[in-house]
Amino acid sequence: MYLLGYDIGSSSIKAALIDAETGKTAASASSPSKEMEIIAKKAGWAEQDPEMWWENLKSATNLIKKSAGSKVNDIKAIGISYQMHGLVCVDAAQKPLRPAIIWCDSRAVKLGEKAAGKIGIKKSLEHLLNLPGNFTAAKLAWVKQNEPSIYKKIYKIMLPGDYIAMKLTGGIATSYSGLSEGIFWDFKKGWISGMLLDAFGLDRNLLADAGPSFSVRGVVSQKAASELGINAGIKVSYRAGDQPNNALSLNVLEPGELAATAGTSGVVYGVSDRPSYDIKSRVNTFVHVNHTKDNPRYGTLMCLNGTGILNSWLRKNITDGLDYADINAIAAGVAPGADGVFIHPYGNGSERTLENKPSCAIISGLSLTTHTKAHLLRAGQEGIVFALNYGIEIMKEMGIKVKKVRAGHANMFLSPVFREVFAAVTGAEVELYDTDGSQGAARGAGIGAGIFKNNRDAFKGLNILSTTAPDKKLVKSYVGFYKEWKQILNNILLSKV
Secondary structure (H helix, E strand, O other): OEEEEEEEOOOOEEEEEEEOOOOOEEEEEEEOOOOOOOEOOOOOOOEEOHHHHHHHHHHHHHHHHHHHHHHHHHEEEEEEEEOOOOEEEEOOOOOEOOOEEOOOOOOOHHHHHHHHHHHOHHHHHHHHOOOOOOOHHHHHHHHHHHOHHHHHHOOEEEOHHHHHHHHHHOOOEEEHHHHHHOOOEEOOOOEEOHHHHHHHOOOHHHEOEEEOOEOOOOEOOHHHHHHHOOOOOOEEEEEEEHHHHHHHHOOOOOOOOEEEEEOOOEEEEEEEOOOOOOOOOOOEEEEOOOOOOOOOOEEEEEEEOOHHHHHHHHHHHOOOOOOHHHHHHHHHOOOOOHHHOEEEOOOOOOOHHHOOOOOOOEEEOOOOOOOOHHHHHHHHHHHHHHHHHHHHHHHHHOOOOOOEEEEEOOHHHHOHHHHHHHHHHHOOEEEEEOOOHHHHHHHHHHHHOOOOOOHHHHOOOOOEEEEEOOOHHHHHHHHHHHHHHHHHHHHHHHHHO
């Protein structure tokens, strides 16, 4: 008996086939081999063609079939993880009306600020736990204001994962967690926020029917089955945004547990049993995947948009395309603090931890006579950790304890330098696990379909690979380095006032 998980990212579509009996991965795949295109017609815009996701999902599924053979005939459930906060608009024939506006698109910030003013900052935070900002609702309001002819044709709006579920089942649905990540959820009422819809002037009928993240919301249609080469009737029993799902993939489900990732974006995600918010909405709280009315679970998320793009920029422009493993080795050859070079990784649109103020990446302390590319590579990894810790400090102010952080053995956590700096700066022990978003989605599918009796069964086969504890000497050194980095940031923010 097998479970199939999909992870719909902005760079690629990943798939994993999990043996439900052992928890081990039977096959995994990714498509395309190069990063998917992000369309940016204007500064701050980011769009993708939803059909591109589906085509690459088909390619990834084909690779799974080639690797797993007849095992795909025993798939019992499918789970979906997806890039958060996106907007997909479809007509009554389920055809996209325009490219999807994805997570890192910042065009709707001003509309979010205007809606917050209408609702009132205090009331917005008390009910939504966030300010409307640049979430899905604000992006829809942008379409209404700037593309009224398209808005009139919209039958339903969806998150990226909802769109893929629609392609699989032919039905349109979403989750309570998904509504909250789109900023549509009223945490006090436990349902869709009428005041939010009124503030944006949005039609409630455009929202899909919602249910738990773990639930069967349809089965694979005959049409989808023929396109994918799998059996019709397979249950589609789980969907979640990439960060709640990353937490699930690491078995981060209970209060006090934290998950982290440092790929395209850098995220720290902490679970609590009480709704809380930051008074400046610099970090965000959503409904977690295992939330119920009687057993509430909330996920507080801080996100750094500039993570992957800084790492990629340094690779392309400083190292002429070296492998990341080589980059990590070069960075390790420089002493902590990068000899006074500091990088602020804020070059990928508005950052919520900076209250959506205009920002850009900044390199400071650079000496053209003594510093080398190695110093920049080290400073890049340190700068990303510093920026993540800047957000973690906000989470701590909200009462979230940071003692142990779990992460997948992937992306920047593959770097020993990054792990050591992360542990030293945050004071948290870092545990690395052999998992990813597609594996988490597969496990989620098993939970949603009732295949697993309990969490112990669901996370069988989830193995810890390594632990990095804070090094006392590094902790002492990085107190000063982080203080310098933060002072430079404060000076930058003051200049923007």
